[in-house]
Amino acid sequence: MWLSSMLYIRRKAKMNPKEQRSIGNDKIRTVIMTAITGGAFGLLYGYGFEISLWLGVLIGALFGAAVGFRISKRPPRMEYPMAIFHRIMMAATFLLLTSFGYSYLLDQNLNQTQQYWAAALPLLGWSILVVSIGLAIASLDEMQRRIQTEAIAIGFAGTAIFVGGYALFQFAGLPEVNVGLVLLAMSGFWLAGKLWTLWRYR
Amino acid sequence: MEIPVRSRLKVLRAERDWSQAQLAEVLGVSRQTINAIETGKYDPSLPLAFKMAKLFERSIEDIFLPDEVEEN
Numbered sequence: 430m431w432l433s434s435m436l437y438i439r440r441k442a443k444m445n446p447k448e449q450r451s452i453g454n455d456k457i458r459t460v461i462m463t464a465i466t467g468g469a470f471g472l473l474y475g476y477g478f479e480i481s482l483w484l485g486v487l488i489g490a491l492f493g494a495a496v497g498f499r500i501s502k503r504p505p506r507m508e509y510p511m512a513i514f515h516r517i518m519m520a521a522t523f524l525l526l527t528s529f530g531y532s533y534l535l536d537q538n539l540n541q542t543q544q545y546w547a548a549a550l551p552l553l554g555w556s557i558l559v560v561s562i563g564l565a566i567a568s569l570d571e572m573q574r575r576i577q578t579e580a581i582a583i584g585f586a587g588t589a590i591f592v593g594g595y596a597l598f599q600f601a602g603l604p605e606v607n608v609g610l611v612l613l614a615m616s617g618f619w620l621a622g623k624l625w626t627l628w629r630y631r
Numbered sequence: 632m633e634i635p636v637r638s639r640l641k642v643l644r645a646e647r648d649w650s651q652a653q654l655a656e657v658l659g660v661s662r663q664t665i666n667a668i669e670t671g672k673y674d675p676s677l678p679l680a681f682k683m684a685k686l687f688e689r690s691i692e693d694i695f696l697p698d699e700v701e702e703n
Contacts, residue, residue, distance in 0.1 A: 570660040572673050630667045 455511050456501035460494050462518040467493015469525035476532055513565045520561035524554030576626045583622025588615045635698035641669045643687050643694065658682055 468490035475485020500514075527550045534547035566577050591614045595606050644654055651669070655662045658679065667673035674695075675683070684691045 570664055571676050571679060572664040572667055573661060575673075630663070630672050 458515060459501040459511055460497035462515045462522075463497030463500070464490045464494035466518045466522045466525070467491070467496070469522045469529070473525050473529045473532070476529060513568055516561050517558070517565055520554075520558040524551065524558050527551045527554035572630060576623065576630060579626040580619055580622035583625065584615055584619030587618030587621070591618070635671070636674050636695050637671060637698045638668055638695050640665070640683065640694060643689070644669075657686065 468486045470493070471485035471487065471489020472482060473485075474489070475482045478485075531547050531550045534550070535544060539547060566574060569577065588611065592606065592611060595603070599605065644651070651662045651665045655665045658665070659682075660679065664673065664675075668675055680691050680695060683694055687694060
């Protein structure tokens with residue numbers, strides 16, 4: 430039957446040494462990509478916390494490489510081509526570098542107009558990251574897309590409740606909400622939503 | 632009202648001695664999707680159901696049936 434022969438051909442293709450080399454290269458690429466992203470993260474935080482930039486880059490790159498090594502050893506349960514993951518890592522690196530550029534430029538005694546341009550720099554990084562995540566979601570299969578959509582909906586609703594609820598406490602005397610805290614809450618609610626939907630469709 | 636749907640996917644797959652991963656590969660979906668369909672936690676889209684019907688050389692109604700209908 431055509432299906433059996435198709436599966437046989439695919440299995441044979443997987444045994445091809447060229448394919449094996451390609452998988453090996455994919456793993457190395459994953460480690461390199463995560464190391465670069467980690468390095469960019471270290472650069473931003475090294476600058477922000479006024480420690481040595483080289484030390485920040487080194488620690489970040491080592492941490493990123495370790496994460497990449499772990500991922501390449503045992504990829505996440507939800508299967509997707511690693512090329513998509515590499516694209517997201519590249520976008521995240523670009524965002525971190527533009528954020529570093531923004532922080533650096535703001536410390537350089539720029540005039541008001543130049544400061545506005547510098548502030549717009551990370552927005553370019555955010556846009557590229559959002560597009561790469563959107564492309565990654567579009568390339569998932571229908572159930573994985575549903576899982577992501579439900580996780581994003583839970584993340585959105587959770588963040589709305591968090592911000593709205595915090596506003597009430599703010600009127601009662603709490604300090605103004607930090608944007609970083611809102612982003613953290615958004616990520617946390619999205620992760621909780623994803624775990625919940627993964628558990629539902631397990 | 633939502634009608635619960637039962638699938639004969641697991642039986643059809645077992646008859647052919649295919650693993651979930653093999654079926655997933657041919658249908659172009661993840662293994663988790665096949666597992667969720669088999670356990671009744673996820674109902675596939677119409678295009679995916681047509682793909683399955685074509686693969687198993689059956690009609691969609693032979694693979695998916697409302698839960699109250701007795702299997703022949």
